[in-house]
Amino acid sequence: MINRLHVDLAGIELASPLVLASGVMGLSASSLERVAELGAGAVTAKSCGLEERKGHPCPAILPFGFGLLNAVGLANPGVDEMVAELRAFRLLSDVPVIASIFGKTVEEFPEVAARIAEARPAMIEVNVSCPNVAGEFGQPFSSDPALVGEITRLVRARVSDIPISIKLSLQCLSLAQIAKACADNGADAITAINSVGPGMIIDPNVRRPVLANRMGGLSGPAILPLAVRAVWEIAAAVSLPIIGTGGVETAEDVVQMVLAGATAVGVGTAVYTRGLEVFSTINSDLHVFMQERGITSLSDLKGAAHV
Amino acid sequence: MSEYMQTYQVKRVLTHNEGLKSFRFDRVIEAAPGQFVLVWLPGADEKPFALSGVFDHEIEITVKAVGPFTKQFMNVKAGDWVGLRGPFGNGFQPIEGMVLVGGGIGNAPLRYLAQCLREEKLLFRWVIGVKTAEDLAFRDELASMPEVTIVSEDSSIGKKGRAVDVLAAMNDHEPIIVLAASGPEPMLLAVHGFANTFSPDIPVQLSFERYMKCAVGICGQCCLDGTGLRVCVEGPVLSGHQLQGVTEWGRPHRGPSGRRPTQKQAVHHD
Ligand SMILES: Cc1cc2nc3c(=O)[nH]c(=O)nc-3n(C[C@H](O)[C@H](O)[C@H](O)COP(=O)(O)OP(=O)(O)OC[C@H]3O[C@@H](n4cnc5c(N)ncnc54)[C@H](O)[C@@H]3O)c2cc1C
Ligand SMILES: Cc1cc2nc3c(=O)[nH]c(=O)nc-3n(C[C@H](O)[C@H](O)[C@H](O)COP(=O)(O)O)c2cc1C
Ligand code: FES
Numbered sequence: 001m002i003n004r005l006h007v008d009l010a011g012i013e014l015a016s017p018l019v020l021a022s023g024v025m026g027l028s029a030s031s032l033e034r035v036a037e038l039g040a041g042a043v044t045a046k047s048c049g050l051e052e053r054k055g056h057p058c059p060a061i062l063p064f065g066f067g068l069l070n071a072v073g074l075a076n077p078g079v080d081e082m083v084a085e086l087r088a089f090r091l092l093s094d095v096p097v098i099a100s101i102f103g104k105t106v107e108e109f110p111e112v113a114a115r116i117a118e119a120r121p122a123m124i125e126v127n128v129s130c131p132n133v134a135g136e137f138g139q140p141f142s143s144d145p146a147l148v149g150e151i152t153r154l155v156r157a158r159v160s161d162i163p164i165s166i167k168l169s170l171q172c173l174s175l176a177q178i179a180k181a182c183a184d185n186g187a188d189a190i191t192a193i194n195s196v197g198p199g200m201i202i203d204p205n206v207r208r209p210v211l212a213n214r215m216g217g218l219s220g221p222a223i224l225p226l227a228v229r230a231v232w233e234i235a236a237a238v239s240l241p242i243i244g245t246g247g248v249e250t251a252e253d254v255v256q257m258v259l260a261g262a263t264a265v266g267v268g269t270a271v272y273t274r275g276l277e278v279f280s281t282i283n284s285d286l287h288v289f290m291q292e293r294g295i296t297s298l299s300d301l302k303g304a305a306h307v
Numbered sequence: 308m309s310e311y312m313q314t315y316q317v318k319r320v321l322t323h324n325e326g327l328k329s330f331r332f333d334r335v336i337e338a339a340p341g342q343f344v345l346v347w348l349p350g351a352d353e354k355p356f357a358l359s360g361v362f363d364h365e366i367e368i369t370v371k372a373v374g375p376f377t378k379q380f381m382n383v384k385a386g387d388w389v390g391l392r393g394p395f396g397n398g399f400q401p402i403e404g405m406v407l408v409g410g411g412i413g414n415a416p417l418r419y420l421a422q423c424l425r426e427e428k429l430l431f432r433w434v435i436g437v438k439t440a441e442d443l444a445f446r447d448e449l450a451s452m453p454e455v456t457i458v459s460e461d462s463s464i465g466k467k468g469r470a471v472d473v474l475a476a477m478n479d480h481e482p483i484i485v486l487a488a489s490g491p492e493p494m495l496l497a498v499h500g501f502a503n504t505f506s507p508d509i510p511v512q513l514s515f516e517r518y519m520k521c522a523v524g525i526c527g528q529c530c531l532d533g534t535g536l537r538v539c540v541e542g543p544v545l546s547g548h549q550l551q552g553v554t555e556w557g558r559p560h561r562g563p564s565g566r567r568p569t570q571k572q573a574v575h576h577d
Contacts, residue, residue: 025527025535027565034535046527046565054563058353059345059390061521063310072526077566205314205388206349272525 004290005283007041007298009264010163010188010241012096012122014041016283017254017298021245021268022047022100022125022167023072025276029088035271036095039279041264045086047100047127050112052078057212062201067220067247068269069199071213074102079115086119096122100167106141109151110158117159124162126155129169129194142194143172149181156186165189165243168234170196175230176237183238191243191266193230195219220269223247228260235261235303249274251285258298259305308336310395310523312347314388318365323444326372327412328381331365332391340420341398341489341514341544344368345522347390348383352376355519355539357416357489358394359444366391369444371412395522396543399487399512406483407433408470408498410490411442416514417489418445421454432456432477436470436490439463471497487544489514496556499547511547517560528565531555 005016019042025031026046036043055075062069076082082099089097099121103109113124128151129142141147148166155164166182168175170193182190195217201210209215227246234242244257245266257265270278295301321329338358346368347353354376360367372378383389399416401424409417414435424431433455437443440463449455457465458473466473471494477483486509488498495513502509517529517538524540531538533554541549550556559568 024525025530027527027561028530028532028535030532030535031527031530031537032535034530052564052566055520057351058520059312059347061523061526062312063523065311068525072520075520075564077561077564081566201312203312203314203349203390206390208349210312210347210390212352269525272521272523276524 016041017264019264019266021266024268029085032089033092036093039283042096044098047102048076048079048082049102066222069216071211071216079112083119098123100125102127110154113155114158125165127167142169145177145181149185152185152187163188165191167191169194175233179234179238189241193227193246196223221247231260231262251282251289258301261303312390314390317387319385329369331367334366338394339398340423341416342394344391344393359415359418369415402485403429404484405431408488410436410494413490434470485510487512512544514544
């Protein structure tokens with residue numbers, strides 16, 4: 001039987017286009033394996049940096065009517081601990097695992113990339129776009145094409161044998177320009193988008209912002225149209241494969257992303273809004289969608305909305 | 308109440324001792340015993356607490372001061388605004404012939420479970436273990452309950468010993484149908500061990516704690532090694548079956564960064 005859901009992402013074979021997004025169920029080998037078994041085509045680990053970080057106090061993850069606000073603050077166990085978890089995952093599962101890294105400075109990125117490469121992940125995602133540590137780190141690197149280009153070049157130079165994807169945010173003047181900076185400096189893929197905003201929720205009784213960090217990135221169904229537009233713009237600018245991420249909850253949402261130009265599709269907040277079954281549900285709905293229309297491969301739909 | 312943030316005024320505070328208090332809020336919710344809420348103290352932090360009671364027009368949590376957040380919470384007075392979200396997770400299922408086993412502050416959710424068992428007119432017994440008499444909340448209420456046996460490690464109240472030590476004698480007296488336990492993890496594992504000495508095993512419902520940030524199953528902070536079960540969603544109350552395959556029993560818990568401290572670094576609370 002043909003697997004209609006099979007995709008090739010920068011040379012990595014995925015049995016489903018669905019990729020668990022970074023920061024969701026991604027701290028341990030066991031949680032990643034649980035998601036892999038439920039039907040994700042690949043799983044992305046939580047972003048890690050050189051050192052352990054506790055992140056912001058809580059509330060750090062706040063549901064509202066249309067998704068989540070989050071300001072976890074790059075809490076992570078540090079790259080060495082993450083190497084151990086990724087190695088443990090690879091012993092448990094054949095599903096490709098994507099490592100995710102961040103740096104406090106431009107120079108830290110290649111350092112963390114070289115260390116995480118020891119775990120031999122299928123891909124390294126370079127998170128240049130966390131919106132929740134602006135006070136500490138300044139503006140996300142992803143708003144500046146020169147910085148994104150430099151980070152891409154440095155990581156590429158240190159890690160030549162593992163594909164790298166640069167994770168972008170909406171917060172920039174021109175996504176096309178940023179995407180070109182990635183392509184020109186040796187990226188193999190682009191993940192777009194990170195959470196959006198930041199946004200804020202204020203409690204009317206207490207009269208102060210609810211998130212301990214006061215503001216946090218929006219994710220979930222509220223941002224799907226923004227993410228689809230972002231993928232569209234990036235696909236129009238560069239030919240790199242895109243992991244289209246942001247607000248995806250259904251098979252139709254996946255199809256939208258692919259029509260905009262995505263090769264694979266990230267799923268994060270839907271784990272909360274739809275439950276962990278979201279992976280198997282989308283897979284079977286997507287299969288039916290394609291079968292009914294006689295579509296044998298998602299690559300036939302890729303970018304088809306660009307007319 | 309829901310997973311969205313809502314703030315409520317504290318209606319009253321019951322002081323058991325200076326480091327152990329119950330807080331009541333004007334709020335009606337549907338919640339199973341063992342389910343928990345996230346409690347936001349504006350300006351401080353937000354942490355998980357089990358419901359210790361659900362009444363006609365009020366809900367209650369019981370807080371023991373162990374660290375920065377819970378110590379600050381001891382200053383909360385009637386009229387103060389506090390954020391509550393939930394209830395989250397899977398709770399206990401009240402069953403006729405149940406034996407409740409609680410260690411220290413772990414008895415808080417068992418108080419609500421006992422309330423449910425009584426309302427459903429199901430027979431049960433409840434063993435309460437504390438280090439010392441000071442640690443006991445609701446002392447007068449418990450004194451009037453014939454179902455309750457209290458033991459303490461220093462014999463300052465009830466017989467000297469630990470809650471698990473009295474289970475064998477209780478079972479000889481009248482067979483235990485199912486065990487419901489909440490308290491420090493070594494106690495939970497001892498209850499599980501006791502249940503497993505029977506053939507067939509006595510079914511168990513055990514309430515676990517792990518560091519939590521979201522309570523909606525997304526951050527991965529509370530996932531158990533070995534199975535990836537989320538203590539905030541599939542737990543906090545787990546069955547013996549759900550305990551199988553977990554490889555982290557007896558090890559220090561992952562902290563807020565996700566790192567698991569080495570045995571030496573771990574700070575023990577119970
Ligand atoms: C499902 C559940 C139900 C609980 N019910 C009660 C209850 O009814 N009454 C009660 O007094 N306590 C309860 N707790 C424990 C309570 O959440 C902690 O005592 C509190 O978070 C400690 O915070 P602190 O700053 O005072 O202490 P800290 O010094 O920061 O920590 C003391 C201990 O609490 C743990 N802890 C700290 N933060 C968290 C967190 N965000 N999530 C989980 N554990 C944490 C630490 O790992 C440590 O073991 C429950 C915990 C869970 C997970
Ligand atoms: C709780 C939470 C934590 C996140 N942590 C990270 C992270 O560590 N690194 C990262 O690149 N993206 C992180 N993200 C962003 C997601 O990977 C994703 O890009 C974004 O949420 C949009 O997708 P979604 O709507 O499907 O969640 C996080 C998102 C959430 C909700
Ligand atoms: S606390 Fe976030 S997954 Fe359980």
